[in-house]
Amino acid sequence: MPWNDQSGGPPRSGGQGPWGSGPRRPWGQQQPPRQPPPPQGPDLDDLLRQWRERMFGGGAGGSGGAGRGGRRGLQWPLIAGLLVIGWLATGIYTVDEGEQAVITRVGDYNRSTGPGIHFHLPAPIESRQVVNVTGQRTAEIGFESPRANVVNDNPEESLMITGDRNIAEIHFRIVYNVKDVSAFVFNVRDPDEAVRQVAESAMREVIGRRQLEPIITTERGQVEEGVEALMQTTLDEYQSGVQVLQVQLLRAAAPSAVIEAFNDVVNAGQDAETLINNANRDTARIVNEAQAYRERVVREAAGEAERFIAVHTEYRSAPQVTRDRLYLETMERVYQRGNLIILDQRGGAVPYLPLDGMIRRNAPAAAQPGAGQ
Incomplete structure (x- = not known):
């Protein structure tokens, strides 16, 4: 403008005024110098671009582009190889002493393996399930033990009718283990729950054949043997792969509500x-x-x-x-x-x-x- 540039010529480089002393205000006041911008951290876009260039190579054309293209050709097989090796490594597994592993191929049973280090095809081709076959498992029927020395009666399971039409309160424990791991895994949906149901059913049948007084006095051992034999027969018919080791009759008595009359x-x-x-x-x-x-x-x-x-x-x-x-x-x-x-x-x-x-x-x-x- 006339009050800012009186030379009449083209604008001077550097934004100076007509007398070379820099731009001036209309009334001859000099503009204060600008402060330099504060330092900033690395830009996120620059970091992402640098990471892409290092991993996949960046830029095209020129010798630099050719060099980066060659580096990209070497890294793709390496990355693919590492991924394949990691995928295959997922098929390595160990089986501890007393355990067996069941291997399924595309959901179908393929084989069983014993203790040691083994390999199976990685998922989703093959998968494994490790089962403890020698450890003793227990199921408590008729009562619950939330902590030591505390027993809570479960009337839905404990009350049973005897052969002389009396009611007995029965608490017992089942000890079992796995004798056929493939049958245990595939033939029954929930083997532990199946054992509980078969045990309760067998005990009710045995109790229903006997009178109350012999059950709670002289025939406790016969009751345990009868339940064990009947349970094993039923579980074998189911092909559950379960071996019943022991039946422990912990309590056999009249219900608590009528115990005094029963004692009389x-x-x-x-x-x-x-x-x-x-x-x-x-x-x-x-x-x-x-x-x-x-x-x-x-x-x-x-x-x-x-x-x-x-x-x-x-x-x-x-x-x-x-x-x-x-x-x-x-x-x-x-x-x-x-x-x-x-x-x-x-x-x-x-x-x-x-x-x-x-x-x-x-x-x-x-x-x-x-x-x-």
């Missing part, structure tokens, strides 16, 4: 059994005494019969002597305790003999030996 019934049964045992004992004693009496009477009768036969034999040989002997023996038994004196007419006794005095003297004499004894 048990006590009454025990009292009845005690009375029956006492009656059987008295019966046995009476029978033994009767048998002893019978044997004694039979022996006495046999002895009397033999004695009679012997006397009859003697009587036949000497009838008069035998009659006198029998007479005397009979009279002796009859008058053994009598205070009498018997005189035989054939004896010729003297009638003036003081028999009464003799009797009175003999009576104290007979009493003294008895008193001394």
